[in-house]
Amino acid sequence: MDEFIQQFAxxxxxxxxxxxxxxxxxxxxxxxxxxxxxxGEMAMFMTFxxxxxxxxxxxFWFAFFAVVxxxxxxGALIEMIAIRPVETGPVLNPIIVTxxxxxxxxxxxxxxxxxQPKPFPSPSAxxxxxxxxxxxxxIGPADISRTNVGVFFMALLIMFLIYLFxxxxxxxxxxxxxxxxxxxxxxxxxxxxxxxxxGWGLSAMVGAIAGMLLAPTLFLSPTMMAGALxxxxxxxxxxxxxxxVGAIVGGLTMGVVQxxxxxxxGSNIDITVAFLVIIAILLVRPRGLFxxxxxxxx
Amino acid sequence: xxxxIVRPRTLFLAAALALLIVFPYLYKLxxxxxxxxxxxxxxxxxxxxxxxVLLGLNLLTGYSGQIxxxxxxxxxxxxxxxxxxxxxxxxxxxxxxxAAALLTGLLGFLIGIPALRLSGPYLAxxxxxxxxxLPQVLKFDGVINGHHLAFMDIAERTGGVSGxxxxxxxxxxxxxxxxxxxxxxxxQWLYYNCMAAAVIMTGxxxxxxxxxxxxxxxxxxxxxxxxxxxxxxxxxxKMSAFGLSSLYAGxxxxxxxxxxxxxxxxxxxxxxxxxxxxxxxxxGLASITGTIFAALIxxxxxxxxxxxxxxxPFGENIGIEQSRGALFGxxxxxxxxxxxxxxxxxxxxQKEARPGGPRKNRLGALVARIGxxxxxxxxxxxxx
Numbered sequence: 001m002d003e004f005i006q007q008f009a010x011x012x013x014x015x016x017x018x019x020x021x022x023x024x025x026x027x028x029x030x031x032x033x034x035x036x037x038x039x040g041e042m043a044m045f046m047t048f049x050x051x052x053x054x055x056x057x058x059x060f061w062f063a064f065f066a067v068v069x070x071x072x073x074x075g076a077l078i079e080m081i082a083i084r085p086v087e088t089g090p091v092l093n094p095i096i097v098t099x100x101x102x103x104x105x106x107x108x109x110x111x112x113x114x115x116q117p118k119p120f121p122s123p124s125a126x127x128x129x130x131x132x133x134x135x136x137x138x139i140g141p142a143d144i145s146r147t148n149v150g151v152f153f154m155a156l157l158i159m160f161l162i163y164l165f166x167x168x169x170x171x172x173x174x175x176x177x178x179x180x181x182x183x184x185x186x187x188x189x190x191x192x193x194x195x196x197x198x199g200w201g202l203s204a205m206v207g208a209i210a211g212m213l214l215a216p217t218l219f220l221s222p223t224m225m226a227g228a229l230x231x232x233x234x235x236x237x238x239x240x241x242x243x244x245v246g247a248i249v250g251g252l253t254m255g256v257v258q259x260x261x262x263x264x265x266g267s268n269i270d271i272t273v274a275f276l277v278i279i280a281i282l283l284v285r286p287r288g289l290f291x292x293x294x295x296x297x298x
Numbered sequence: 299x300x301x302x303i304v305r306p307r308t309l310f311l312a313a314a315l316a317l318l319i320v321f322p323y324l325y326k327l328x329x330x331x332x333x334x335x336x337x338x339x340x341x342x343x344x345x346x347x348x349x350x351v352l353l354g355l356n357l358l359t360g361y362s363g364q365i366x367x368x369x370x371x372x373x374x375x376x377x378x379x380x381x382x383x384x385x386x387x388x389x390x391x392x393x394x395x396x397a398a399a400l401l402t403g404l405l406g407f408l409i410g411i412p413a414l415r416l417s418g419p420y421l422a423x424x425x426x427x428x429x430x431x432l433p434q435v436l437k438f439d440g441v442i443n444g445h446h447l448a449f450m451d452i453a454e455r456t457g458g459v460s461g462x463x464x465x466x467x468x469x470x471x472x473x474x475x476x477x478x479x480x481x482x483x484x485x486q487w488l489y490y491n492c493m494a495a496a497v498i499m500t501g502x503x504x505x506x507x508x509x510x511x512x513x514x515x516x517x518x519x520x521x522x523x524x525x526x527x528x529x530x531x532x533x534x535x536k537m538s539a540f541g542l543s544s545l546y547a548g549x550x551x552x553x554x555x556x557x558x559x560x561x562x563x564x565x566x567x568x569x570x571x572x573x574x575x576x577x578x579x580x581x582g583l584a585s586i587t588g589t590i591f592a593a594l595i596x597x598x599x600x601x602x603x604x605x606x607x608x609x610x611p612f613g614e615n616i617g618i619e620q621s622r623g624a625l626f627g628x629x630x631x632x633x634x635x636x637x638x639x640x641x642x643x644x645x646x647x648q649k650e651a652r653p654g655g656p657r658k659n660r661l662g663a664l665v666a667r668i669g670x671x672x673x674x675x676x677x678x679x680x681x682x
Contacts (some may be wrong), residue, residue: 035419037572082631089601089638096579096634100574111624230430230568237423266442267413272434275427279412281423286415 002141007263008256009139013148015255017214020155021225021232022239022247024207027162029241031175031199034083034094038101040225040232042078043211045105046071048113050212051120051220056106060124067208075204076197082194083200109222117224120149120215132213151213155248158206162244165202175199231258238278240291249289254278318493322486336485341597343489347553348577349593353503353586355574356545360583361507362539363519365418368425370571371432372544376402376551377561378436381462382455384556391470391556399549399654406544410537429571435565439620461562462555469559492553499549504586506542515539516584580633582642591641599626 021040023072028036035040046067053063080197082101086093123132132150136143166172178185178195218224235254239246243279262272287293321342325334355369376398383394390429416424437458440451456462464470472487506512514535517525525534555561579602582588595602603625637644 030417034671035422082635084636089634090579090583092359092575092579092583093634096576097631099576100634103623103630107621107623111621140546141589175402176631198374230426233423234427237420241419261497264443268441269434269438272431272438275431278425279424282420283412283415288420 001254005140006142007259009142009144010241011259012252012258013144015252016148016152016272017228018232018254019248019251020151020210021228022236022251023155023158023244024203024210025208025232026241026244026247028199028203031179032196033179037098039207040229041102041105041175043207044206044222044225047211047215047220048109051118060121064212068205069206071208072092076201077083079200080195115222117219117221120220122216129193142158147217154213159243159244159248176260238281238288240288243290246290322489339489343492343557345593345597346492347550348596349496350482350499351547351550352574352578352589352592354543355500356501356578356589360545360578362515364539365422366425367422367571368428369547369574370566371428372402372406372547373551374432374566375405376548377555378456380552380555381561385464395549398552399545402548403545407537407541408600410540412524413540414533414536423623429568436563454615470556473563488557492557495553518576580640582640585642588640588642
């Protein structure tokens with residue numbers, strides 16, 4: 001039983017990693033309807049920028065907040081330059097552009113910072129409190145590393161902020177309107193282009209935060225996000241692509257199932273079992289656990 | 299004479315076929331030896347294989363509108379099945395490839411059943427799972443919790459991590475009867491086999507898209523509910539689209555194994571799945587001509603980007619390998635922006651009613667004009 005609880009806890013901490021990446025994917029899907037394959041690459045690139053800033057000024061939070069602002073501008077610019085021209089075309093085109101972005105950003109990062117992994121600092125304490133450092137947190141018989149505890153709470157915080165933003169601000173309402181129906185949105189006076197740029201900016205920001213928090217565990221390299229991103233995709237789809245709560249629940253489920261399958265069935269088949277479970281859930285709920293059903297007008 | 303008038307298209311097809319037949323020998327002639335060599339024959343073989351694979355994806359995504367990121371998984375399955383039939387079962391190559399294609403098609407048809415419930419990004423990610431999971435399945439040795447289950451030992455058949463490789467004597471070679479009478483190298487023999495398959499498969503795809511089935515695909519892509527109202531059996535046709543596309547992927551995979559004589563669990567990966575999708579969009583969705591362009595880009599993309607890098611003003615300073623990705627990504631984004639309907643979409647000028655007036659597309663319009671016949675140009679000039 002103790003082993004079960006420990007494995008469950010380990011699963012949760014891996015899952016919180018998937019959850020925080022999935023949040024960025026959900027944010028962009030919810031505000032623009034695009035599945036962003038470049039989410040991981042954008043996050044990685046921003047984390048490298050944070051690393052460069054940190055090398056110049058060794059204050060974690062200075063680099064952190066500088067990059068939060070830079071990533072917002074970066075995301076909005078990408079939307080304006082690369083995505084907007086293809087927005088009116090066939091539905092697949094924005095997705096293809098994000099695949100193009102993956103290639104460009106990947107080789108740029110490789111060119112600037114080279115391939116070997118770099119150590120990335122853990123967040124330092126604010127006002128003497130540090131969620132991310134210290135001895136592992138013990139819950140009953142299980143130990144969870146403090147970094148993962150920090151990541152988990154950060155994911156919850158971001159989820160809560162996204163909820164507040166979308167459901168309790170005028171801009172959030174306008175963004176939901178844009179995502180649902182662009183023509184109707186622009187008819188009631190929403191600046192559709194701005195909303196889309198904002199959506200990209202915000203999701204790049206969430207991505208960058210995820211990248212900076214995960215870099216101490218994953219080690220900073222151009223391929224840092226590649227593995228986790230696929231699981232984050234699965235997590236986002238499992239939770240429902242338009243639901244921030246779903247991203248968290250999906251991420252944690254993904255982590256726990258993968259870990260359980262690895263322990264009790266065999267690590268040689270864990271990913272397969274995890275994906276089988278996810279597909280089984282999707283067959284029962286084709287829009288994910290928390291996704292809203294699409295109602296189609298004829 | 300039954301018909302004295304030969305349509306331009308028939309002439310064009312006949313010329314293309316003739317070119318394909320003489321192609322592997324062209325490099326021996328003066329003038330052609332300036333830009334052709336034996337490597338081109340090998341590339342043309344790869345082109346034929348990718349064409350078959352891409353045709354399958356375009357039938358599924360372009361015509362029936364279902365996005366699949368798992369196409370590489372079906373290519374892998376086809377390659378493994380082809381390998382097992384050729385090596386372990388020991389049937390003739392032709393039968394092995396056909397059997398691999400049909401079985402992969404059947405598998406795709408069955409996978410199409412759960413896929414019925416999913417659509418859009420949900421379907422895309424679910425199919426992505428296929429290619430993520432497949433390497434682990436191919437390496438699975440049937441050991442669960444320390445118990446070895448013999449009936450689940452997949453690695454025994456697939457060779458596990460090392461994959462399946464044909465030993466030198468088993469490698470495809472020119473049959474004696476041909477080798478004795480013609481001057482034909484192994485490369486040329488492979489070229490003829492793969493190209494013949496590609497031509498036949500292209501013909502089949504072409505007729506499918508113009509049949510009842512092809513029209514049903516397009517109908518359910520444009521409006522599922524509308525198609526249902528017209529009496530199209532949506533479930534059956536969606537599954538058929540999956541089955542057909544997997545059949546093509548399987549055939550392509552088996553051809554790939556036949557040509558390369560090796561397949562391993564990571565021979566085809568997620569990158570290939572994404573690249574295939576990118577290629578059919580670049581070439582043109584729902585178009586056979588577009589798929590041919592797609593296969594051309596797929597075959598020559600590295601060579602193309604390397605060539606450009608070499609002539610960039612600062613190209614010397616950037617490593618070719620490193621800039622390949624960046625340059626290809628950039629070209630990809632630019633071509634999607636300027637030719638949103640792919641190369642073929644701009645060749646066949648589309649005059650459909652679009653909300654918000656005609657599409658503003660400078661380069662596309664230019665390319666489209668080049669593709670017009672003189673009569674169309676006159677008609678356009680007079681209408682202005």
